[in-house]
Amino acid sequence: MTHQGKFYGLGVGPGDPQLITLKAVAILKHIDIVAVPKSRMDRDSVAWEIAKVHCPSDIQLMELEMPMTSDETVLQAAWQKAASQILDALHSGKSVAFLTIGDPSFYSTYTYLLNLLKRELSSEQIETVPGIMAMAAAAAKVNQPLATGDEPLLVLPGIEGVDQYAEIPNLVVMKVSRNLPEVLQNIKENGGKAVLATRVGQAGEKIRELTDQEEMGKVDYLSLVLINRPVK
Numbered sequence: 001m002t003h004q005g006k007f008y009g010l011g012v013g014p015g016d017p018q019l020i021t022l023k024a025v026a027i028l029k030h031i032d033i034v035a036v037p038k039s040r041m042d043r044d045s046v047a048w049e050i051a052k053v054h055c056p057s058d059i060q061l062m063e064l065e066m067p068m069t070s071d072e073t074v075l076q077a078a079w080q081k082a083a084s085q086i087l088d089a090l091h092s093g094k095s096v097a098f099l100t101i102g103d104p105s106f107y108s109t110y111t112y113l114l115n116l117l118k119r120e121l122s123s124e125q126i127e128t129v130p131g132i133m134a135m136a137a138a139a140a141k142v143n144q145p146l147a148t149g150d151e152p153l154l155v156l157p158g159i160e161g162v163d164q165y166a167e168i169p170n171l172v173v174m175k176v177s178r179n180l181p182e183v184l185q186n187i188k189e190n191g192g193k194a195v196l197a198t199r200v201g202q203a204g205e206k207i208r209e210l211t212d213q214e215e216m217g218k219v220d221y222l223s224l225v226l227i228n229r230p231v232k
């Protein structure tokens with residue numbers, strides 16, 4: 001019987017290739033195949049841009065299309081296809097490292113893929129390696145804490161309804177390209193300090209404090225907002 005390969009879910013951090021763990025780098029140096037999620041096949045993968053400096057130049061890549069859509073049928077089909085490509089490689093004895101931006105357990109496509117792979121693989125065959133989350137990198141860039149003392153921190157995934165959380169002193173809005181106008185309105189009404197961080201650690205990085213009179217159009221998908229404000 002062929003020896004089965006191991007599957008790794010690797011967090012590669014938010015952008016700076018130095019913000020990746022030693023453990024992830026060690027895996028990238030000896031892995032057989034690096035699986036790279038791409039929102040479109042003709043686009044570059046951000047995760048690969050981060051990881052590639054740590055890989056041997058002849059590393060084998062497996063590009064997996066993970067479309068940016070809310071269509072469940074399309075998504076399920078993409079995850080199924082990706083899972084079966086990975087399983088084929090594992091069954092042929094190769095080890096596979098799937099790359100994920102930031103941390104794999106935090107708003108990542110990895111979770112959906114993992115659920116499918118868990119049905120076919122033993123727990124010894126799967127290893128998830130954590131990574132530095134974008135929100136931690138953004139807070140570090142501006143030398144601000146995410147939360148201190150006994151304060152709570154709430155992380156919202158770019159959904160409407162930010163207003164419900166006026167009693168929370170520390171907010172992080174991920175995927176803020178979806179609800180930026182509402183977030184700006186909320187900052188206007190509640191005051192405090194708000195920072196918009198785009199592509200932290202990547203080419204095109206932009207970090208700026210938002211004023212309470214901010215008007216803004218669209219922002220890059222790889223953007224988040226950190227909010228710290230007095231509690232009412």
Ligand SMILES: C[S@@+](CC[C@H](N)C(=O)[O-])C[C@H]1O[C@@H](n2cnc3c(N)ncnc32)[C@H](O)[C@@H]1O
Nearest residue numbers: 014102103133134174175199200221222223224
């Ligand atoms: C699908 S989630 C991935 C989160 C990631 N797993 C993490 O641990 O940070 C995508 C969202 O993460 C945030 N994000 C990821 N990388 C970022 C970066 N380098 N700079 C700013 N925001 C980033 C943005 O809010 C983006 O919409």
